[in-house]
Each structure stands twice: as structure tokens, then as C-alpha cells.
Amino acid sequence: MYAKAREFQRKAPRQARARATVEVLLEATAQVLVERGYAGLTTTRIAERAGVSVGTLYQYFEGKAELVRTVHQRQVARAFDALAHKALSTEALAIAERIEQMLRALLEVKSARPSLSMALHATMLELDGPAYLERTISQTQSLVGSVLENHADDLRGVDLDLAAFVLTNAVDGVIEAAIATDRLADPHLIEALTRLVLGYLDGASAKLRVSGSNATSPG
Amino acid sequence: MYAKAREFQRKAPRQARARATVEVLLEATAQVLVERGYAGLTTTRIAERAGVSVGTLYQYFEGKAELVRTVHQRQVARAFDALAHKALSTEALAIAERIEQMLRALLEVKSARPSLSMALHATMLELDGPAYLERTISQTQSLVGSVLENHADDLRGVDLDLAAFVLTNAVDGVIEAAIATDRLADPHLIEALTRLVLGYLDGASAKLRVSGSNATSPG
Amino acid sequence: MYAKAREFQRKAPRQARARATVEVLLEATAQVLVERGYAGLTTTRIAERAGVSVGTLYQYFEGKAELVRTVHQRQVARAFDALAHKALSTEALAIAERIEQMLRALLEVKSARPSLSMALHATMLELDGPAYLERTISQTQSLVGSVLENHADDLRGVDLDLAAFVLTNAVDGVIEAAIATDRLADPHLIEALTRLVLGYLDGASAKLRVSGSNATSPG
Amino acid sequence: MYAKAREFQRKAPRQARARATVEVLLEATAQVLVERGYAGLTTTRIAERAGVSVGTLYQYFEGKAELVRTVHQRQVARAFDALAHKALSTEALAIAERIEQMLRALLEVKSARPSLSMALHATMLELDGPAYLERTISQTQSLVGSVLENHADDLRGVDLDLAAFVLTNAVDGVIEAAIATDRLADPHLIEALTRLVLGYLDGASAKLRVSGSNATSPG
DNA sequence: TATGAATGAGTTTTCATTCAT
DNA sequence: TATGAATGAAAACTCATTCAT
Numbered sequence: 032m033y034a035k036a037r038e039f040q041r042k043a044p045r046q047a048r049a050r051a052t053v054e055v056l057l058e059a060t061a062q063v064l065v066e067r068g069y070a071g072l073t074t075t076r077i078a079e080r081a082g083v084s085v086g087t088l089y090q091y092f093e094g095k096a097e098l099v100r101t102v103h104q105r106q107v108a109r110a111f112d113a114l115a116h117k118a119l120s121t122e123a124l125a126i127a128e129r130i131e132q133m134l135r136a137l138l139e140v141k142s143a144r145p146s147l148s149m150a151l152h153a154t155m156l157e158l159d160g161p162a163y164l165e166r167t168i169s170q171t172q173s174l175v176g177s178v179l180e181n182h183a184d185d186l187r188g189v190d191l192d193l194a195a196f197v198l199t200n201a202v203d204g205v206i207e208a209a210i211a212t213d214r215l216a217d218p219h220l221i222e223a224l225t226r227l228v229l230g231y232l233d234g235a236s237a238k239l240r241v242s243g244s245n246a247t248s249p250g
Numbered sequence: 251m252y253a254k255a256r257e258f259q260r261k262a263p264r265q266a267r268a269r270a271t272v273e274v275l276l277e278a279t280a281q282v283l284v285e286r287g288y289a290g291l292t293t294t295r296i297a298e299r300a301g302v303s304v305g306t307l308y309q310y311f312e313g314k315a316e317l318v319r320t321v322h323q324r325q326v327a328r329a330f331d332a333l334a335h336k337a338l339s340t341e342a343l344a345i346a347e348r349i350e351q352m353l354r355a356l357l358e359v360k361s362a363r364p365s366l367s368m369a370l371h372a373t374m375l376e377l378d379g380p381a382y383l384e385r386t387i388s389q390t391q392s393l394v395g396s397v398l399e400n401h402a403d404d405l406r407g408v409d410l411d412l413a414a415f416v417l418t419n420a421v422d423g424v425i426e427a428a429i430a431t432d433r434l435a436d437p438h439l440i441e442a443l444t445r446l447v448l449g450y451l452d453g454a455s456a457k458l459r460v461s462g463s464n465a466t467s468p469g
Numbered sequence: 470m471y472a473k474a475r476e477f478q479r480k481a482p483r484q485a486r487a488r489a490t491v492e493v494l495l496e497a498t499a500q501v502l503v504e505r506g507y508a509g510l511t512t513t514r515i516a517e518r519a520g521v522s523v524g525t526l527y528q529y530f531e532g533k534a535e536l537v538r539t540v541h542q543r544q545v546a547r548a549f550d551a552l553a554h555k556a557l558s559t560e561a562l563a564i565a566e567r568i569e570q571m572l573r574a575l576l577e578v579k580s581a582r583p584s585l586s587m588a589l590h591a592t593m594l595e596l597d598g599p600a601y602l603e604r605t606i607s608q609t610q611s612l613v614g615s616v617l618e619n620h621a622d623d624l625r626g627v628d629l630d631l632a633a634f635v636l637t638n639a640v641d642g643v644i645e646a647a648i649a650t651d652r653l654a655d656p657h658l659i660e661a662l663t664r665l666v667l668g669y670l671d672g673a674s675a676k677l678r679v680s681g682s683n684a685t686s687p688g
Numbered sequence: 689m690y691a692k693a694r695e696f697q698r699k700a701p702r703q704a705r706a707r708a709t710v711e712v713l714l715e716a717t718a719q720v721l722v723e724r725g726y727a728g729l730t731t732t733r734i735a736e737r738a739g740v741s742v743g744t745l746y747q748y749f750e751g752k753a754e755l756v757r758t759v760h761q762r763q764v765a766r767a768f769d770a771l772a773h774k775a776l777s778t779e780a781l782a783i784a785e786r787i788e789q790m791l792r793a794l795l796e797v798k799s800a801r802p803s804l805s806m807a808l809h810a811t812m813l814e815l816d817g818p819a820y821l822e823r824t825i826s827q828t829q830s831l832v833g834s835v836l837e838n839h840a841d842d843l844r845g846v847d848l849d850l851a852a853f854v855l856t857n858a859v860d861g862v863i864e865a866a867i868a869t870d871r872l873a874d875p876h877l878i879e880a881l882t883r884l885v886l887g888y889l890d891g892a893s894a895k896l897r898v899s900g901s902n903a904t905s906p907g
Numbered sequence: 908t909a910t911g912a913a914t915g916a917g918t919t920t921t922c923a924t925t926c927a928t
Numbered sequence: 929t930a931t932g933a934a935t936g937a938a939a940a941c942t943c944a945t946t947c948a949t
Contacts, residue, residue, distance in 0.1 A: 068376055068379065069376055070376065146380070149375065149379075149380045152375070153372055153375035153376045154376070156368070156371070156372030156375070157287055157288055157289060157372050157373070157376060160287065161365070161368050161429070161430035161431075162430075164427060164430040164431070165430060165431050168427060190438065193438055193442055194442075196424075196427070196431075196433075197424050197442045197443075197446060199427075200423045200424045200426070200427035200428075201420035201421070201423050201424050201446055202420070202423070203423050203427075204419045204420050204421070204422050204423015204424065204426065205415075205416050205419045205420050205423065207383070207419070207423065208383060208387060208415070208418075208419035208422075209419075210380065211380035211381070211383040211384055212383070212384050212415075214415075219409070219412055223412055223413075223416045223450075224416075226450055226453040227416060227420055227446070227449075227450045229449075229453060230446070230448075230449030230450040230451075230452055230453035231442075231445055231446045231449040231450075232449075233449055233452065233453065234445040234448060234449035234452065
């Protein structure tokens, strides 16, 4: 049904010039994909935009699917790395603060090339089917899972796996829509996302509810 | 109260036979799309599956894009109608109960042809770009918005427009991921979604927090 | 190589209504041919324009080729009849006057639907190949031949067959170009054509030269 | 002195091999057009005849229309160049002699591929409508015009523009008919055409009439 | 008779991929 | 290595024609 995802370059570029060619091809792929969609992403066009010949393209990549998958992997890796880095650097913070910082980091990284994210999402869905989501999201999901686990004391009663799944995808859905409607820069977005996550966790844990949200402290 | 989507076709079928042909073509499109993705959705294949000739397909539709858009519109309309209907029939209920019921209705309608939903999402993204999301979601979003307004008293302090945007897309993101990972049937899903929505609203409204979640009742 | 020219309607229309349908179809064919060329002349379009169904079209004509040939035949017949009629009614006149009158008649009949003439010419060439010209022109050519013969005394030394061929086609070439460049209405055109014909005959006959062109009389 | 026609192609051939391919495609187009008419001129057939694949055809031409136009332009250019060349090399001659020589040159060039001329004429009419004639003939017309101007002294009283228009198209009409009826080789044709042209000019100019045609000399 | 739905052969056209230079 | 010409399978799409109603 869907083509298998094959990995990485056909040939490891040894020389600097070759490495540069690979970069140029990947960037060209990203640009053309954003500008004309997957249907308009032809090997000729990629090569043209990259300033090399089609032959060269095939020297480094198996075809356009591999190019797209590579671009996607990089994009995903960038987002994941940013998130993971922030998760590490905020280990000492309280959960509410930590989540807000992580969401900030995520929004920032997504803001870099918003339309590329969208285009890649659609394309990967077409290339590898729903299975792609599973692969891609699961990584983030387990990162989120371990972060939650760090705060297990505050989250007693919360099904952490379920929470990781729900929150990761809920946040993703909102961000995707924000990209589509060009609201990524809306200053209220970060607040709303934070509230979404904390609200969910809050609704499941007595501890957090009392200590975590000081606004609730009664008169 | 809520807007309706319509279809446009190359030529309106006059005879009953023709109307049946159109239905058969749409169903064939849905099936082939699910089975082979948009790349595998060829006009020949659609016609074959529908048991008519290609010529007939082109008599009623401009091409496969129009077929897909029509299938999508119907799918969206079905979900929207179910949601709108439930929204109306639960006007008397408290917000928490109402939201849970609406989420149940939504899950139910999405469960009907989960893989079709996914495939349509990916395809529409490719066909019409991110703009498609805007068009599609906005309808649901305003429905959600008016439901929230019905409970404005319970939601003092909540930015209802923002809430409608965030909640609609958060729920959508979770459901989409649930479809992709085959968790739609998970009995915990409905609870989690309800908590997600109520938790968000809760985090923004003093009134709701006190009356809606009895664990919080101070003293 | 080129399809055979088959003649006339598949079925003679007995009733008045049927005759009207045939007329309407022929007129529709002419209109569509002018507006969209032979490539754009589809049976559906003809039927639509005529306000009948395709089925009806096939009730009266074998297909679009027959329709075009019929329209062409009528057009040719109109021009030929006008010319023949004028030839008869001017038998008593001197050759110069007679030719001018015939040319006037020809221009007049061609002016009626100039673009139709052009379109038919191109289409018939495509349908029946160069052979069509032979068939069509020969009729006119022999008419011209017999007119010249009536004035054989004035045209001693002229090869009448050759003259008929040359003059018919020369005049035709000029008129066709006049249509294409929209000069049909140019008042000098008729003079020029007359001069062209008389000049040719003049160049071949001593008698005509002296008596026919009074401007030459020296003195 | 006289304008030149040029070609436009989808992509300019860089290597010698490519240039050869383009030639082969043009020749194949000419052949198929003659053999089967425009209706029978399919891209598959052209490629087959040229001994290349369809893909190659589309690499250099937008489609069959562009191929035909290019062939036509070359054909027209050949005829025009021959005529222009003869016009230059006969500048010193008397008008009668000059015209005969130019007509001879024209007949010669048209004799090369008579049926191609016909087929191109019909096809261009269909492709570009009557407008094509205007474009094509105007060039020749102005060449004829300037030739006539060279002999303005002999042509006092003649409207040179009108003469160029009438004579160019009259000659064209006769030649076209000669091609269609296979009389191009008729030895009388050249005489007749010369007489047609001179006769026309003669009928309009006193000077030429007296000196050019000795049979008229009075007394 | 008239209708218009259905047919499907026949075209055009694209584009990933190969390979001689 | 890089090039870009050539390939041809595969797709979209049209339209003359038929025939059940």
C-alpha cells in the first residue's frame, strides 16, 4: 500500500563539495515542497532549484521520496532536540514552569519554517501512510512521558502514558491549526497551550490542583 | 443556526440512473483512497471500482480532485451535523455533561470510517494546502464557540474565541492521532478528551472550578 | 488518407418539424465552426447550440463530417448560383461590363458570412484533402469558362481553359485574403479585381486590348 | 532589408545530438502531416516516425501545434528568402523581366514540396485562424511592395499598396490551386502568372502600357 | 421520435529514472 | 563525478457514437 521508508543516502559524501551538494539538494527539496506541494515536487525541479543536474541528484539520493524523508527527519530531529534540550535544562523547575518553558521552546522551533512543517506532514502521510505518525510522534511522546514521570509525585492518579499521548497530540493539533491560520505569533497561544496541558493534568491529580494553581487558594 | 456545505459538479445528473452513478463514484473514490492513498487514486481505478467507464466519471466530475473534495465535504458535513445535532439536544444540560456528550457523538461519527478520515486529511492538505484546514475547522469552531457562549455564566474570564480555537483543534489532534494509532476504541479516550476540555476551561474560570470539580471544594 | 465524402442526410425529413431540426443543426454547425474552429466542433456542442440532444443529431446526420460537408455544399451552391444567375442576366453586355458585374455579385455573396467561408475552406481541406478544391472549384471554373467562350471573338488567342483556371483561382485568392484582412468592404477591391481579370485577358488578346480599354485610345 | 522569421522552442537543445533530434522531429512532422492530415498527426505518430520517444518530443516542443508552426515558419522562410534573394539579384532588370524571374523562383521553391505547402496552409488556418494569413502574407506583400516601388516611374497612377496586396494573393491563389490540381509543372503556368501580374499593372499605368506591350502601339 | 447516460478507444502529457558522454 | 538527452510507462482526459428509456 504505502512505500517502505528506506533510510539515508545512497552514498556517503566524503568530500566537502559533495556534502555541500547534499545540503543544497535538501534545501531545494524543502523550498519546492513548500512552494508547489508534493504534486509539484519533481526531480527536475529540485535539481534545477539546487543548481545541479538530475543525474547528480540520483548520485546522492535514491529518488524524491528519500529526499523528502531526509528533510522530514531533520525537521523532526530539530524539534525533538530543542524539546529534549529544554527538558534537560529545566529538570529542577516545578512542573508548571517546566511545561511552559518546553512549550515555548516548541513554538519557537516550529515558528522557524511553519509552512514546511505542514507540507512535510501532508507529504509523509501520503508517502508512508498513518504509520509515519506513529513513528514520528512516539519519540516525542516518550520524551513527554519521561518528563511527566519526573513529576510523578505531583501527578498521582494520572495515567502517564495516556497523558503523554493526549497532551502531545493535543498540543500538536493546536500548533498545526495555528500554523494554518497564521496565529503562531499570537502572544496568547503560549498561555493557552500551557493552560491546556496543566488543566488536563490538574483535572486528574488532587495534589497539583491545590499546590500548582495558586489562583485557586481560597480566600 | 449553523452553515451547511454544498457540492459542485460538472453536470447535474438528471435521471435517477445518473444520480446513482454519482453515488457509486463517490464511494469508489473513498475506497480506493483508503486502500492506495492519493498517489494510487487514478481515475481509471476509480471508474473500475465503481463499475463504470472513465468517460462516465468525467461526465460528472472535473477529475479526481473534485471527487475527493466532494467525498471530504460529505464526511465533514456528517461529522458537523452529528455535532450540531447533539449540541442542540443537550442545550439544557450542564456544560460538563454537554461537552462529554458532544465528544461522544464526535468519536462515534469518526469511528465510522477512521482510515477514510485520515486519508482525506492528508489528501486535502496536499490538494488545497493549509487553507483547507481553515475552511474546514472554522465551521466546527464557531459551533463550539456558540456552545461555550450558552454557558457564558459558568465561563466568566474565559476568552471564548480562543477557547473554541484551542479546544477544537486539540481534540482534533488527539482524535487524528488516535485514528492513526488505532486507539479510537480505547475506553479511556473519551474520559481523557473530556478532561482535556474541562481542564482547559477550568484553568480559566473561577466559577467552574469551584462548582464543577468537587474535589476542589475548599474547607 | 482522407475520408470519403458521403453525401446528404441519412434520412429525408418528411415533416416540417424535422426539416426545421435539420436547419437548426446546420446553422448550429456553422456557428460553432466559426466560433471555435473544427477542433472545437464537437457533436455535443452542435446539439447544445441547436437546442436538441446528440441523439437527435445522429437521427439526421451520419456525424459531424456530414454536417460540415452539407453546410459547405450549401455555401458553395449559394455562391455558384449567384454567379450563374448574374452570368445569365448579363449575357448581352460587353465582356468588361459583364465581368465587373459578376465580380460584384461574387463579392456580395461572399460578404454575407465571410468568416464562415474561411472556416469551411480550412475544414474541407482537412476533411477531404486537396481533392475537395478540385471538386468545388471546377464547377465555378467551367462556369467562368463558358462565359469566356461567349466572348470568344474578343478573346482570340486566349487559352480559355487556362484563363478560366487562372482567373477563378486568382480572384479566389484575393477574396480569401481580403476576408482574412477584413478588406472585403474596401471600395477599391472591386476595381482591382476587375482590372486583374481584364488585364489578364487583355494581355493575351489583341482585339480586346484595342476596343475593350478605351483609356488606351491614343490621341 | 527584409524581416526574418524566427522559432521558439520549449528548451533550446544544447548538445549536437539534441539539435539533430529537433531536425528529425520537424521532418517527421512534415511527413506525417502530408500523409495523414492534421487529424492524423498525433504526437505518438510523429515520435515513431522520427525514431524517438514521445518524451523526447515534449522535451523540445510544447506539442504538435508548435511543431507544425515551426515547420510552417521554415517553409515560409524558405519561400520568402528565395523571393527576396531573386528580388535583389534582379534589381537592374526591367519590371517585366524581373517579375517573371521572381515568379519562376517562387514556382521553383513551391515545387519542392507541394503537398506540404497545402497541408500546412490548411493546418495553419485551423490552428491560428485567418489571422495566420495576415501574418504570413504581409511579409511577402511588403517585399512585393518594395519591388514595385523600385519601378515607380513605370507605374505612375498605380496604387502600389493595393497592387502588392492583390498581386501577392492572386498569385498565391493560383499556385495553391495548381498544387491542389497537380498543375505546378504545367509549362504555361509561368507565362500565365506573368501575364496576370503584368496585365494588372498594365491596366493601371499608361507608361507601361505603351512601352511594355508593343502590340498596342497605335498607328 | 427524442433523450441523455454510458461507453472506451485514442490522445496528449508528465516525470522518475537511466546512461552515454 | 557531473551532465542532460532520451526513455516509456502510466496517467488524465476527450468525444464520437450507441442505445435503453
